[in-house]
Amino acid sequence: MALSLTLDSRDEATIVKEDGPDGFSAETIFKAATGCQGLTYDDVILMPGHISFSAEDIDLESYVTKNIKLKTPLVSSPMDTVTEAAMAIQMALHGGLGVIHYNMPIAEQAANVREVKRYKNGFIMDPLCFTKDHTVQDVRDMKAQQSFSGIPITEDGKIGSKLFGIVTRRDIDFIADPSVKLSEVMTKKMVTATEPVGLEEANALLKTSKKGKLPVINAEGNLVALISRTDLIKNRDFPLATKDDNKQLRCGAAIGTRPEDRNRLAALAEAGVDVIVIDSSQGDSMYQHEMVKFIKSTYPAIDVVGGNVVTARQAANLIKSGVDALRVGMGVGSICTTQEVCAVGRAQASAVYNTSRISRKLGVPVWADGGIAATGHIVKALAMGAGVVMMGSMLAGTEEAPGEYFFQEGVRLKRYRGMGSIEAMSKGSEKRYFASGAKVKVAQGVSGAVVDKGSLRKYLPYLITGLRHGIQDVGMRSTAEMHEALADGTLRLELRSPAAQREGGVHSLHSFEKRSM
Ligand SMILES: NC(=O)C1=CN([C@@H]2O[C@H](COP(=O)(O)OP(=O)(O)OC[C@H]3O[C@@H](n4cnc5c(N)ncnc54)[C@H](O)[C@@H]3O)[C@@H](O)[C@H]2O)C=CC1
Ligand SMILES: O=c1[nH]c(=O)c2[nH+]cn([C@@H]3O[C@H](COP(=O)(O)O)[C@@H](O)[C@H]3O)c2[nH]1
């Protein structure tokens, strides 16, 4: 009774003033409390704050580079089992950013960037087309592999040439002779839209015409896109989408620090890349400093991300050379063996805290790269000062990640591998992976598999919602507010003992099923 009377008579601010706040500031945790140890995300836990707003009210906006903001602070890794155009498109539609890997020929990487930049929600930019000389049998062969509701017939059988007609199932269903040419069966009187056309207008045209497909042509009558009714029904707006001033999706791409990477850079710049990531496990090298300076002087409009670094000193060096963001993490990725093989690296929470401490003061955002295995890790990475989080394994295994699904012991899986794994190196990264002249292969990564996570269309909203709930629990309204609280010590943390970590996980059950969404 007496206790509750005393508590009731004091307000929150007085309790904090008289008894001191719970937990410790990040500075205490990382500088004093840990002795000489580095800390990982799992070593620390955030103290909850007071909630006076809904999770939807939280502002997740954050700088990804000095000049570009994201509405969702999530970035996909430049790895050949994670980011090609399909991944980068979905990341950007949801307010994040994709970084196209470079374990492929220059032209192919540039084509991936172009595909992202040209993407228009609801528009099919690479539809399958036939010529007038193709036959009914050709359509039937194609139909065996994929369903269709309308195939454009163009001059050269590709998009970009003159549109002559469209062939639908109804045109060929009752044709007995399979050698009949499509010119004889195609529908010539089509409903088309002429460029420029918006989705809303196209939607209205499809509604009144009751057709399955709407070809979009330019003033010369050449096919430039196709709009499909089923896609339109599936389509929704992406208010968070990361777009440039021309309303095109933004796209990142990775390069190395070899002389030939300057040719790659030129092709990527030509394709319209927004952000270049210089991909290296140890970014504080003369090769990278030279490359940063070269890019900034040759392509001033492109933002450059340097890395990877894990110490304040490495970060300061790269910032001096002119980077627009820093990629932080060494040997902490799910597929990384760098710490085992090379004996260097750093526990990721310590790396993010110590690099962002200085880089944020200079307005250079940190990308917390690697080691994210749950939404809670994303919350912790941002709380330790990161502007955005880069993920490999979390995004591998989605429909949009490169590679085919396969079954192993009844589980649907996709391949996921380190860019320094023997498999990835033998595909192409070998030449950049070893110092020139090196003859022995030393892998710094493994090759494995991850479970099917379905489409990013459902998975990214799940990650974003989890992130919102975490930040709400900490009592912060935005990532910016969390960064201020980190700096002024009002963000409170505690270390977790091994027993506390066990307690924080699932325990004491005979069995359980873990479903995350
Ligand atoms: N984040 C991480 O912890 C790690 C990431 N990785 C990934 O593996 C891939 C390869 O990483 P790294 O081995 O660090 O590649 P890297 O290309 O930076 O370095 C490979 C070797 O080539 C040398 N080198 C680079 N540019 C050179 C030049 N112009 N002339 C002469 N020598 C040069 C480097 O000093 C190093 O010995 C990347 O995709 C990287 O992201 C690998 C290990 C760790
Ligand atoms: O030591 C390494 N050997 C490798 O072969 C390798 N491949 C990628 N990476 C790095 O790991 C990050 C992805 O990590 P996660 O799967 O944990 O998200 C990536 O974003 C990279 O920083 C590698 N590190």
Ligand SMILES: [K+]
């Ligand atoms: K690791």
